[in-house]
Amino acid sequence: MGSIQVANLGKAYKQYPNRWSRLVEWLSPFGGVRHGLHWVLQDLNFTVNAGEAVGIVGMNGAGKSTLLKMITGTTQPTSGSVQVQGRIAALLELGMGFDPDFTGRQNAVMAGQLLGMTADEVKALMPQIQEFAEIGDYIDQPVRVYSSGMQMRLAFSVATVQRPDILIIDEALSVGDNYFQHKSFERIRAYSKLGTTLLIVSHDKGAVQGICDRAILLNAGQIALQGDPEAVMDYYNAMLAERGGATVQQTVSDDGKTQTVSGTGEARIAAAQLCDEAGRAVEVVKVGQPLELQATVQALKELPELVLGFQLKDRLGQVIYGTNTFHSHQIVEHVRAGENIHYRFRFPANVGHGSYSISLSLHDSDSHLGKNYEWRDRAIVFNVVNVDKQHFVGMNWLSTEADYTRA
Template sequence: MGAITVTKLGKAYKQYPTRWARLAEWLLPFSGQQHKLKWILQDIEFRVAPGEAVGLIGVNGAGKSTLLKLITGTTQPTTGSVYMEGRVAALLELGMGFHPDFTGRQNVIMAGQLLGLRVDEIHALMPEIEAFAEIGDYIDQPVRVYSSGMQMRLAFSVATARRPDILIVDEALSVGDTYFQHKSFERIRQYRAAGTTLLLVSHDKQAIQSVCDRAILLDAGRLSRQGPPEEIMDYYNAMIAERENATVRVEELDDGKKQTTSGTGEATVSSIALLDESGAPVEVVDVGAEVTLQVTVTARAAIPRMVLGYMIKDRLGQTMYGTNTDLKQLPLNDVQPGSQTVYRFRFPMNLGAGTYSVATAIVSTDTHLVNNYEWRDLALVFTVVNMRRPHFEGSAFLDPAIEIQHP
């Protein structure tokens, strides 16, 4: 079983005002320091327990790739330390360690040795590596003729040919096609179930929330927050929308979950409820029942154009369905301050049994990146139960009409 312990980790690079200042510092060490330190990471501290899966997220430039290089030892820290237990397999930069003039097969042998495998072990695993990568005859062609997706396929196949104690995956998987992404994450899930410790860097919300037990948010080179994946991804999305943390608010609800709200507050959801066919509020809904999501929006300032959207998410925070009044071509123009608007969305509850939440967004277009008046996660929580339908698996009720033609 593998574990990762990061203690007071920091990385800084020297910056010199001129090339001559660098030379002067080298040749005249007693003349004083000529450089300034540019800190990329500071005071990073966390632990990944054996068998745990942790997602690492943050905007571009937050320091994610640098942190992974420090953890894997390809870059040395300025301060702090990293301690790892167990055999490590890392998939960082695309094609890292591959020589462009060698064939895929030759690169597999070299990469496998870097992972600690013996040559005879690599040869024994080669058929499985070839089968998983699915690049055909290209395995015996120089890597320089590979597409980025083919490089990723081969690199992932080698890194995961034998189950490691610790698997570290950067965003390289994002360049692959959808089919191979599903195939790769299925292997990651299998290794997780077998006890592999996982550190995953991804901007894919579904990947983080479906695979990881915990998420860590890096912001400007520091560890900003860590906690359940849904909570951290909600905060991350709100932070992107706002670009500044000042308007992102986190509130703990009665059930212990943390609700993230962001936006200018010029318009806000003053009430939200799920209604049954008779118009009564409900918290428990039968599969397939007709319901109405009723949302009341109060304008606190003049809104030139107002759009309301909602998103239904499962207990892991994965999106089941989402839409808004811009996509439905029903925006409101010139909304006056102090006015209240009641929205009613009617639909059959064709979801599987489980607990779900509703997130709301009041914006001016089809996205919250232009004018974000309010984004509210966990605005409403409800439960779906199956009381009248035959048992089925999954998160969607797609009951078929079945026709069988038998001789």
């Protein structure tokens, strides 16, 4: 079982005003400091317990890759410490450590040795590596003729041919095709169930919320938030849309879940409810039942245009369906300050039984990434029960008819 403990961790790089300052400091080490420090990461504290799956998220430049390099030992910290217990298998920069002129087989042996295996062990495991990578005869071709996807297939296959105590992955899987991504995440989930500790850097909201027990958000080299993956990803999503005085707030609702609200406040969702065909508000609905989402929006300032969107999410916060009035060609233009606009969306509850939530967003154009007036996660929470449909499994209900013939 593997664990990771990060204490007061920081990484800084020297910055010189010019190249001569670097030379003078090198030639005269006792002549005084001629550089400043640029901190990429500072004062990080967290623990990844044995068997836990943790996602690391953040914007480009937040320090995610630098953090993983310090955990794996390829980069030394400037301050603080990292304590790791267990054998690590890491898939960081794509093809890192691969020699382009060596064959895939030769590189697999070298990569396996870097992971702590002997050459004989890697050779004995080579049939399993080849079977999982599915690169065929390319295994005996130079890596320089490989596509980025083929390099990833081979690197992942070598790193995971034996179940490690700790598995660390940094966005490398994003270059693979959909088939291999599904195959890789199946292996990751299987290892997690067997007790492997996972540390994953990904911008994929579904991957973080579907696999991880906890998420850590890095911003400007520091931990901005850590906790429930859904709450962290909602906050991260709000940060991406933060523009021109926008704010991000989180509150804990009565059910213990975190609700994220962000936006400039130029318009707000004054009321929202989910109703049945008779217009009555409902909190429990039947599979396939016709529903109407009603929302009242109040403009607090004059707006050139206004778009309302909604997302239907499952209990893990993964989006099942989403749309907005931009895509339905119902943009409201020239909105007056103080004006109220009433919206209605009608759709059937063609989903499996369970708990769901609806997030609402107010913005211009086609998405909230342009002008985010208000984004409200978990604006409505409701449950779906199967009362009158035949038994089925999965997230969606499809009206299915079956027949057969015997010859």
